[in-house]
Amino acid sequence: MSSFNLSNLWNFGLQPRPMFRLRMPQNRAAPVEVRPVRTWREQYYFTRLPWLIYQNDPAWVPPLLIEVKEFLNPRKHPFLLHGQATQFLACQDGCPVGRILVSVDPRYNAKHGTKVGCFGLFESINDVRVAHALFSAAAKWLRQRGLTHMMGPVDYSINYPCGLLIEGFQYPPRIMMNHNPPYYAELCESWGFQKAKDLYAWWFVKDNENLRTWMKRVARLRQRSRITIRPFNLHDFENDMARCVEVYTATRYDQWGFIDLTPAEFRYFAKRLAQFARPELVLVAEDNGKAVGFSITVPDLNEAIRPLNGRLTSWGMPIGAVRLMQRLRHVKTARVMVLGVISGYRHRGIAELMIYETIKRGTEEANFEAAELSWTLEDNHAINNMIASVGGKLYKRYRVYEKAIVD
Numbered sequence: 001m002s003s004f005n006l007s008n009l010w011n012f013g014l015q016p017r018p019m020f021r022l023r024m025p026q027n028r029a030a031p032v033e034v035r036p037v038r039t040w041r042e043q044y045y046f047t048r049l050p051w052l053i054y055q056n057d058p059a060w061v062p063p064l065l066i067e068v069k070e071f072l073n074p075r076k077h078p079f080l081l082h083g084q085a086t087q088f089l090a091c092q093d094g095c096p097v098g099r100i101l102v103s104v105d106p107r108y109n110a111k112h113g114t115k116v117g118c119f120g121l122f123e124s125i126n127d128v129r130v131a132h133a134l135f136s137a138a139a140k141w142l143r144q145r146g147l148t149h150m151m152g153p154v155d156y157s158i159n160y161p162c163g164l165l166i167e168g169f170q171y172p173p174r175i176m177m178n179h180n181p182p183y184y185a186e187l188c189e190s191w192g193f194q195k196a197k198d199l200y201a202w203w204f205v206k207d208n209e210n211l212r213t214w215m216k217r218v219a220r221l222r223q224r225s226r227i228t229i230r231p232f233n234l235h236d237f238e239n240d241m242a243r244c245v246e247v248y249t250a251t252r253y254d255q256w257g258f259i260d261l262t263p264a265e266f267r268y269f270a271k272r273l274a275q276f277a278r279p280e281l282v283l284v285a286e287d288n289g290k291a292v293g294f295s296i297t298v299p300d301l302n303e304a305i306r307p308l309n310g311r312l313t314s315w316g317m318p319i320g321a322v323r324l325m326q327r328l329r330h331v332k333t334a335r336v337m338v339l340g341v342i343s344g345y346r347h348r349g350i351a352e353l354m355i356y357e358t359i360k361r362g363t364e365e366a367n368f369e370a371a372e373l374s375w376t377l378e379d380n381h382a383i384n385n386m387i388a389s390v391g392g393k394l395y396k397r398y399r400v401y402e403k404a405i406v407d
Helices: 007-013 040-048 065-072 106-112 128-143 184-190 209-224 234-252 263-274 301-308 319-328 350-364 381-390
Strands: 032-036 084-092 095-104 116-124 149-152 164-167 194-205 228-231 282-287 290-299 333-341 370-377 393-404
Touching: 032 095, 032 128, 040 065, 040 084, 040 095, 084 128, 095 128, 106 116, 116 128, 116 184, 128 149, 128 184, 164 184, 184 393, 194 381, 209 350, 209 381, 228 350, 234 263, 234 282, 234 290, 234 333, 282 350, 290 301, 290 350, 301 319, 333 350, 350 381, 370 381
Parallel strands: 116 149, 333 370
Antiparallel strands: 032 084, 084 095, 095 116, 149 393, 164 393, 194 370, 194 393, 228 282, 282 290, 290 333
16 A cells, blocks of 8 residues: 555645634524535535534544545545435524535445435534434435435445444544534434444553453464465555455445445545555455455554644645654554454454454554454444453444434
């Protein structure tokens, strides 16, 4: 995987950046108006509203604005080649006070036999009128397209950030994981949303007695196993990527909420991860040359971008980008994003071998001190019990909600 590319960031920094002030409305009794995002100014407010919502939240990590814009850009994001999405902005007394992204994935509905749409990127001040107005606007947009249920928070599909944080608010979010104020759950449930599924995030620390004991046991298993664990081969990029796509689809095909990535989406992820991932922590498990599992562990980019306040440039100069490159070399935490083994090879210690190799490489070569493994389904008892036995601590819970939206 290549080094971080600054060319796009430099060009972004040369664009003019007018500033519009975000503030709380003075008249909180004023009506709430929700409208689709169409103008440049509305897009500006949509992307920057989190700075108002999280101004007093010490755990929040400001996202890179360039990435938020790309995520919403129909000319750049691969989901929008086959799916539909629109953005709504809520205003009160002339002030932006909420936002929501609503989307529909026809591939998901065809696979699962459903008529469901998703809401994501939800933000709101602590006011049920604002939240309800946003949910109602999203539901109306979905009903107009023949859909009967709404699920979320899900940014396009569960392959992207999803879930509402309901436990672990004091901890900062890791790369591609959500963060929100505690009152969001009440806003969702007051509109009639009900729990569809909880997702777990686990925390590992380097200095862990259970982990040390477990590592010794798996080291003995490794000596007897015929399974080979190797890093992703950059010199055979296309073939290795095809193997990973095949394994990823096979390991999650029957998982709740799953929809396989399109080739364009997988390339989108591969290109993004190539900017900061470490090839030695993208692992492929093979049985006599056949790929039977793979895992992806990445440095926690959020740790590096946190001080940048969403901006990679200052006064047209890529100061933030330079700082980001410097900070990436010193990141001490990681996130295990993907860990899967195909059917027929499960319960044979392969997942344990990949975790072992990830920990060994992560601590010895990358000098990581801690890592998050996320996410796992609440009812995936086999993997959850295994993670707990390794010394993983369940430290965050996320919830995906659903509701029927028929008249």
